Amino acid sequence: MSPARPAPSSLDVVFAALSDPTRRAVVERLRLGPATMTELATPLAASLPALTKHLSVLQRAGLVATAKRGRQRYCTLTAAPLRDAAAWLAEYGAYWDERLGALTTYLKENP
Amino acid sequence: MSPARPAPSSLDVVFAALSDPTRRAVVERLRLGPATMTELATPLAASLPALTKHLSVLQRAGLVATAKRGRQRYCTLTAAPLRDAAAWLAEYGAYWDERLGALTTYLKENP
DNA sequence: ACAATACTTCACCACATGGTGAAGTGACAA
DNA sequence: TTGTCACTTCACCATGTGGTGAAGTATTGT
Numbered sequence: 001m002s003p004a005r006p007a008p009s010s011l012d013v014v015f016a017a018l019s020d021p022t023r024r025a026v027v028e029r030l031r032l033g034p035a036t037m038t039e040l041a042t043p044l045a046a047s048l049p050a051l052t053k054h055l056s057v058l059q060r061a062g063l064v065a066t067a068k069r070g071r072q073r074y075c076t077l078t079a080a081p082l083r084d085a086a087a088w089l090a091e092y093g094a095y096w097d098e099r100l101g102a103l104t105t106y107l108k109e110n111p
Numbered sequence: 112m113s114p115a116r117p118a119p120s121s122l123d124v125v126f127a128a129l130s131d132p133t134r135r136a137v138v139e140r141l142r143l144g145p146a147t148m149t150e151l152a153t154p155l156a157a158s159l160p161a162l163t164k165h166l167s168v169l170q171r172a173g174l175v176a177t178a179k180r181g182r183q184r185y186c187t188l189t190a191a192p193l194r195d196a197a198a199w200l201a202e203y204g205a206y207w208d209e210r211l212g213a214l215t216t217y218l219k220e221n222p
Numbered sequence: 223a224c225a226a227t228a229c230t231t232c233a234c235c236a237c238a239t240g241g242t243g244a245a246g247t248g249a250c251a252a
Numbered sequence: 253t254t255g256t257c258a259c260t261t262c263a264c265c266a267t268g269t270g271g272t273g274a275a276g277t278a279t280t281g282t
Contacts, residue, residue, distance in 0.1 A: 018122075050271060072228065127239095149257095161240070
């Protein structure tokens with residue numbers, strides 16, 4: 001991948017963030033409300049260094065916002081990027097309906 | 112990641128497959144109908160070795176099926192796994208965005 | 223003051239990904 | 253038969269990921 005990669009789009013990092021089961025579990029947990037790092041780590045049986053890395057990935061994807069309060073770090077969901085990813089996928093919900101039509105068109109144009 | 116990783120779930124590989132812009136472009140192109148490897152590679156300015164790798168990722172994710180015909184390889188979308196990913200996202204997106212309520216409804220009514 | 227708590231940061235390691243150029247394979251065309 | 257086309261496979265490389273244990277940094281409790 002050496003030569004001049006373009007800046008990753010938001011879809012890139014969002015989908016990449018969601019490709020890990022631990023991070024999806026974090027998102028699921030945060031749906032119930034904010035949580036600290038140890039509150040996230042304990043039920044997932046994840047170490048704190050590992051969770052710190054996961055959180056930074058989720059943060060880079062814009063899926064999670066954090067705020068330090070005292071010596072604790074509170075994490076909350078910021079789901080706006082999920083909307084973009086879902087919108088991309090939603091087009092393929094429409095794909096199901098138009099599938100036969102597209103195939104028909106294709107066969108008409110490529111006999 | 113050394114110690115005993117569990118088998119990746121289908122969501123893992125589907126989201127990972129979608130995290131690359133070239134592969135998303137392949138999916139978008141295949142929405143219009145089947146295509147051969149060179150037909151996919153040319154507009155994306157991708158080399159054939161690179162595209163072969165991308166295709167194997169998409170195939171492992173169950174997003175694309177291929178059939179050899181003569182010396183050409185025809186690729187088609189098999190979008191069933193996209194629905195699982197969309198369903199996962201819809202659950203979390205619908206909480207914030209009305210537009211995704213429509214997707215949730217769609218997935219509920221088209222099981 | 224001292225110690226515990228809640229994290230973070232720092233090397234590391236193993237492995238997967240995404241790319242390359244060059245060589246190999248099988249089907250078709252001249 | 254000979255060559256070309258459509259790919260695939262083969263090293264190889266650079267980078268990113270996900271994990272670890274150990275050490276470091278604040279903040280808080282006693």
